[in-house]
Amino acid sequence: MDVETFCLCFFRLMQLLSTCVPFSLMASVGTGSVVVGNWSMFIWGFCFTVTLVILIVEFCHIRDHLPFSWYGFLTIYTCYATLFCLLTSILYPTTYIQFFPSGPHRDYAMISTTFSCIALVLYALELLVLWNWYQGKGGRIARYMYTTQGLLKLLETSLACVIFGFISNTNLYLHQPALVWCGAVYSICFVLSSVAILLNLGKCDNRLLLPLPTFLLGLTTLSILLYTSALVLWPLYQFVEKLGGQPQRSSDVSCGDRLTYLVCTWDQGLAVTILTVINLLIYMADLVTLAHLVFVRTENQPTVS
Structure with a gap:
């Protein structure tokens, strides 16, 4: 050994x-x-x-x-x-x-x-x-x-898993269709990032109609659009009173019972909002990395006369 x-x-x-x-x-x-x-x-x-x-x-x-x-x-x-x-x-x-x-x-x-x-x-x-x-x-x-791409995908999927931990409390979102959509967004983007990892690990360059970096660029762009919608809808329906949210932490009765709810519903909603912002920034960094890879590689390819 x-x-x-x-x-x-x-x-x-x-x-x-x-x-x-x-x-x-x-x-x-x-x-x-x-x-x-x-x-x-x-x-x-x-x-x-x-x-x-x-x-x-x-x-x-x-x-x-x-x-x-x-x-x-x-x-x-x-x-x-x-x-x-x-x-x-x-x-x-x-x-x-x-x-x-x-x-x-x-x-x-x-x-x-x-x-x-x-x-x-x-x-x-x-x-x-x-x-x-x-x-x-x-x-x-x-x-x-x-690699940079691999580490970014690692962060994207890991933060999504943390978000899943918070939204396992279905009281956060089941009462509003817009919040249900946000929950679906987190799941869809997690799947897309997982697919990106599997495609890289599976050496699928020759099995796709598009070059792998271009295909991954499309997946990341879609994820950014979805996360942007979640970033808009989640805080609106969680914290705007006219839309059924709770603007003040004190208005959440679960936040007053620390022995039962150490992380109350309002705090969980805030945590998901912060994690959504962080993950969106990571997806944007991923998009920049992939765009640089796609366009620089394209520019460096020799032209055929």
Whole structure:
């Protein structure tokens, strides 16, 4: 066993521990109806499960029989796990622990945050090992998530997952068709970004009627238009009283019961608005990157006389 393989095995065993502990602690005390708590538990459970599957596949030598690039999958998963653990390590203590009174529940939550930060470090270290291991192999599948386009797609889909965590509270949008449309926009754009990642990883350049960068440029433009509509409609119908929204936080009765709603409905609506703005900016940066790739490549192509 070489040094890289030993490091990866060690990191994954420690990742299992650092995600199992917070999940088990919070499962034992419960999170009630708190969106951030439930979302954090899902992330820890998801990372534990996928990491365990990876270890089983590695030890049983099944990877060579899989119908996709195993190394590409490892790179993508580690990127997502790193970012998700980062978001959880920030959101969980800032929107959850601070409302707890002193006692066992607060201690469990602080321990969970500590292990979440440890998991973040471990996944980040695995990402570095994978990059050093694969950069000499010359494979586009292994390196795509390290490019500007890959990182932007990673951010787009990750922020969409955070938005999904907040809008899992259907009280935010089911009462207004315009808000239901916004929920559909987040889902559609997530699917479009996921398709873009799969097209890049699947080497589909020769299977499309258009060049791949041009096709991705179209997908990103569509996503920007959809997100722009969500950015207009979501705050209007959430915070404008004439449209059925609540302009003041104090008007939301759930914000007064901190023991039950640590992140109340009004705060969740505001969080979705902020995340929508951030993700729209990321999509715009993605559009600029793709436009530069498409038009510069076109200009640099030799003309036929």
